[in-house]
Amino acid sequence: MVRGRRTARLVGAMMLAAALTACGGREADRRVPLDTFSAEEIYKRGEWELENGRKGADAAYYFGEVERLYPYSEWAKRALIMQAYAAHKDRDYETSRSAAQRYIDTYPAEDDAAYAKYLLALSYYDQIDEVGRDQGLTFQALQALRAVIEEYPDSEYAQSAMMKFDLAFDHLAAKEMEIGRYYLKKKHYAAAINRFRVVVEQFQTTSHTPEALHRLVEAYLSLGLTDEAQTAGAILGHNFQSTEWYQDSYRLLTGRGLEMKAKGDSWLAAVYRQVIKGEWL
Secondary structure, three states: OHHHHHHHHHHHHHHHHHHHOOOOOOOOOOOOOOOOOOHHHHHHHHHHHHHOOOOHHHHHHHHHHHHHHOOOOHHHHHHHHHHHHHHHHOOOHHHHHHHHHHHHHHOOOOOOHHHHHHHHHHHHHOOOOOOOOOOHHHHHHHHHHHHHHHHOOOOOOHHHHHHHHHHHHHHHHHHHHHHHHHHHHOOOHHHHHHHHHHHHHHOOOOOOHHHHHHHHHHHHHHHOOHHHHHHHHHHHHHHOOOOHHHHHHHHHHHOOOOOOOOOOOOHHHHHHHHHHOOOOO
16 A cells, blocks of 8 residues: 555656646746646756756746645645745746745744744845945845844854855945945045045944044045044054055154144044043054
C-alpha cells in the first residue's frame, strides 16, 4: 500500500514535469492546469526550477500556485517563503516583498518568519543604486533592517542585517556629501555648510565625517568665518589626525596663520566639547 502511494506520487511528478516541458521552451507553460496535481508535486516542480538554474520567476510561479490551490496547508506555508526567495532571486522585488509580508502576517511564530523579515529588508536594500538617485529606498531599507535587528536579535540574519544597515547609513551620508560638494563648487557656501553639518551631526559614525569636517573648513574660510573653520579643524585633529583630510585642513589653516583650535560658541564648538568629553566618537 505504501509502495503504491509512493509510485503514484512519482508518476504524478513525472507527468507534471512532462506536461510542463512538453512545449520544449525554457519558460514555464502557464497554460497547463495544475489543479489536478498535488501540492507536493507542484512544490517539487518549483524546487526543480531553482535547482536547475532556470528563471526565478518560473519557480516563484509554481510556489505561488501551491499557495493558491492549497491555502493554509503545510506545503503552502513552505511554498510561501520559497516564493519570496525565488522572486527576490529574479529581482522581482515587489512580488518578493508581498510574499514575505504574507508569510510574516500568516505565520509570525514560525522560525522562517525571521528569514521572511530579512528578505523583506533585502527587497529594499538590493535596490539601493548609485548615490545620485533618490534615497527613499535607502530609508525604507534602514527601517526594515532595523526591524530584523530588533525583532530577531538572536537569529542568523541579525549580523548580516547590522552590516547592511551600516552600509545603507553610509550611503545616505554619501548623498549629503555629494550635494554639499556641488554647492561648494558653485560657491553656495551656506547651502554647502548645511549639508556637511548634517553629516557631522547625524552621520558621525560613517566614513564621510572626516571629509565633511574638511569641507566645513574650506567653506567657512571662504566666508571669512575663521573661528568656525578652526573649530572644524580642531575636531579633525582630535578624532581623525591620521586622515588625508586632516593634513589638507592643516595646510589650509596654518597657511593663513591660523591654528586647529576650537574657538567661539558655534554649533561646531558644541560638537567639539562633546568630543572632548567622549560623548561623540
